[in-house]
Amino acid sequence: MTKSRILPAHSRRTFLTGAASVLTLSALGMVPPLRAQGAPTTIRYATGGATGPNEMETLIFTDWMQKNVLQGYGRDYLVDMTYTRGTPEAGTLLAAGEADMGTLSFSVFANSIIKETVPGGIKVVADSSREGQPGYHAASFYVLEGSPIKTTEDLRGKRIGINAFGSAVDLMLRAKLAKDGIDPRKDVQIVEVTFANHAAALRAGRIDLGVIILPFWADEIPTGDFRLLFDSSDAFGTFATIFHVATNKFLAEHPAAVRAFLADYVRGLQWFYDPANREKAIALCAELTRASPEKLSYFMTNHDYYRDPNACVSAELIQRPIDGMVEHGFLAQNINVADHFDASYLPGACTA
Incomplete structure (x- = not known):
């Protein structure tokens, strides 16, 4: 009755995809009935x-939200x-024609445009989260509290963990190192470690510097075992880290589905931000992440990543880190983000 897709070794949730599934569950009062004129469009989405x-689409489109908010x-x-x-894997699925929409980082987005990996191209259609926003959380790189590493200069010859090569975290790290005169290709060893294992890898000595992101940050930093070395704002200032994209082909063929999806995304985002829904919002997040509600006190506050409540993002905020990639030699050529940007599918007008 249900269908989901997942790449190996990751958590799993099931999302309805077939008209038969919806008809069956509709009879039980679990989802809205189908439109008379035919089955709804299925959006293949790559997180x-x-x-x-962290990525709110994974919360906004859960079963309870489908039934009660969307x-x-x-x-x-x-x-x-x-x-x-x-x-990078989301970008691969888009390129292979196995996804219609997805969450991309600025780095993967730029490379996709330059290399023309997605047939027909892609466009940014909405915000996901922002780094370096004053007063909000930023992706942070830590060493052990007792580590002799005090500055980036001390990282020479050390092992540094990132989640995936070519990811936003990888590029933030490389840009910061390059700014400080450290060649990320020659002076350090960069290795892939899943986000959930960075703290453990630091404690075990498998890496000397790791990135501890939310929600793991809320568990690990209070232990006092780690010391901040730098964060994402040291690389690019305030910038759009990840955002929603759609293939031009899908936008041309199913514009109404994209608008409906984004309208529900914004509706869900604002529901999570509403103080009246705080208790239920924390409970939903705890259920999905298997974290205790107490550990999620930061969620949707200024201790969390910044998200525009209308899912608005500007081309300039995406252009900023891409310009930085070019400056530090991580891109052979630049792109004009505004040529691959369309906020008109959002339910409200964006001012910037």
Whole structure:
């Protein structure tokens, strides 16, 4: 009755994708009935490698939200969601024609445009989260509290963990190192470690520097075992880290489904931000992440990553880190983000 796709060794949730599934569950009162004129469009969505609360689509399109908050799900569109290890894998699925929409980092997005990996191209259609926003959390790189590493200069010859080569975290790290005169290709060893294992890898001495992101940050930092070395704002200032994209082919063929999807995304985002829903929002996040509600006190506060409540993002905020990649030699050529950007599918107008 249900279908989901997942790349190996990752958590799993099931999202309805077939008209038969919806008809069966509709009879039980679990989802809205289909439109008379035919089955809703299925959107094959590739996540960027994290689950809620980092990538809000993984929370917004869960079963409870479909039944109680979302208005277009099951009527105007369905979601077939694939969980990946990181945005490079999401980019691969888009390129292979196995996803219609996805969460990409600025680095994967730029390379996809330059190399023309996605047939017909892609466009940015909405915000996901932002780094370096004053007063909000940022992806942070840590050493052990007792480590002799005090500055980036001390990283020469050391092992550094990132989640996936080519990911936003990887590029933030490389840009910061390059700014400080460290060649990330020659002076350090960069290795892939899943986000959930960075703290353990630091304690075990398998890496000397790791990135501890939310929600793991909320568990690990209070232990006092780790010391901050730098964060994402040291690389690019304030910038768009990851965002929603859609293939131009899908936008041309199913614009109404994309608009309905994004309308529900914004509706869900604002539901999670509403103080009146705080208790239930924490409970949903705890259920998905298997974290205790107490550990999620930061969720959707200024201790969390910044998200525009209307899912608006500007081309300039995406252009900023891409310009930095070119400056530090990580891209052979630049792109004009505005040529691959369209916020018109969002339910409200964006001012910037």
